Amino acid sequence: MRARTSRIIRTLAGLTAAGGMLAALASCASGPASHAKPQDDRPVVLTTFTVLQDIAKNVAGDRLRVESITKPGAEIHGYEPTPGDIRRAEDADLILDNGMHLEAWFEKFVSGLDVPHVVVSDGVTPIDISEDAYAGTPNPHAWMSPDNAMIYVDNMVRAFSKLDPDGADDFEANGKKYRAELAEVKNELQTGLAELPEAQRALVSCEGAFSYLARDTGLAEKYIWAVNAEQQATPQQIASAIDFVKDRKVPAVFCESTVSDAPMQRVVEASGARLGGTLYVDSLSEAGGPVPSYLELLRHDSRTIVDGLTGAGK
């Protein structure tokens, strides 16, 4: 039933896209003769990073042009916007940020801009950071829980419907379809990670970016540093991670794609655990890479964690 419904939605989306193309062709035919690229008059939605861009594209469909300030692979927390970024933001019709202090640079970035912005994590119940200088502040990586991503989707549906009221029904339908995909991935994550024996249910990472995923899937969480903005792993932080790995006999540890894994290599050397692979959280990969979409990011991380902790493929 679900497959049939999504087929119908896909067909409808295809018809809408075809209709859009016909309209574009018609307007080209009546416009001045030109070999230039057809002008894209769609409203521009500018997101702060690639994960939001992908979620927003799924909600926007073909009606909006969705872009990202930071590129695939970029570090998001301490990013320094360029003059080009400011020009793009001035020309945008809507800016989406994660909020929860993920983008340390964002407040200053938007302070002089006359462009509406929406915080997509509005309504998420935060998990507070328990260690480091950030103790007591919300962990910003809320999208690592598919349940939270559904809140992001709802916020985007509302924001896009305000920006482009004629598209409200489309955004609602796109959001509904994407929420169903999120529910499917949530199910995959929980059944995948549920296979892990109790003693191996521990996730050791470089940044403390997996609190929401760990909560959803019943993993104990340990990280070297809390937030990438201060990623100088201190000797105490590394020693604490080594103790955790040795105490719990954790077979594999992980580091993320946007940071150096050198501090985790020291944990590996001192503890005898394996480096289980690269996890993605703060950025998607390039289109041809391992995590071109947010749903693939969640699937990739789940697979990498299970394979690492069970020793599969070694």
Ligand SMILES: [Zn+2]
């Ligand atoms: Zn992060």
